[in-house]
Amino acid sequence: MMSTVLNHRIRGFRTLNIVFAATLLILAVGVNLAKTIAGRERNEIARVEADIGKENQRIRMLEAEVAHLEQPERLERLARGYLAMAPVAARQEASIDTLSDVATRQPGPQAVSTVSVMIP
Numbered sequence: 001m002m003s004t005v006l007n008h009r010i011r012g013f014r015t016l017n018i019v020f021a022a023t024l025l026i027l028a029v030g031v032n033l034a035k036t037i038a039g040r041e042r043n044e045i046a047r048v049e050a051d052i053g054k055e056n057q058r059i060r061m062l063e064a065e066v067a068h069l070e071q072p073e074r075l076e077r078l079a080r081g082y083l084a085m086a087p088v089a090a091r092q093e094a095s096i097d098t099l100s101d102v103a104t105r106q107p108g109p110q111a112v113s114t115v116s117v118m119i120p
Helices: 002-007 015-069 072-083 099-104 109-114
Strands: none
């Protein structure tokens, strides 16, 4: 029975040869499709990595800009120029022990906005 299956012929070709040829064709098409899909994925990965690089560069630029904008000298200059603010005078500072005295005093309009607390 096995020899009849191996030797069976269709139009001059053994059935086993036709099965092997069909299997080889299916495998070749499958490998080609897998390579095509892998190439597309590789291109997508490269694009995403490039986007990540651009975003990292933008993050570095924004961090540098924040560092510039948060410079104490710059903020002090803007506060004096636009808001007429000045550093707190020593007479305006209060410690935790003197907070009750500050709270019971009748504050003037300036004292409310300029009192700062120093925590030791």
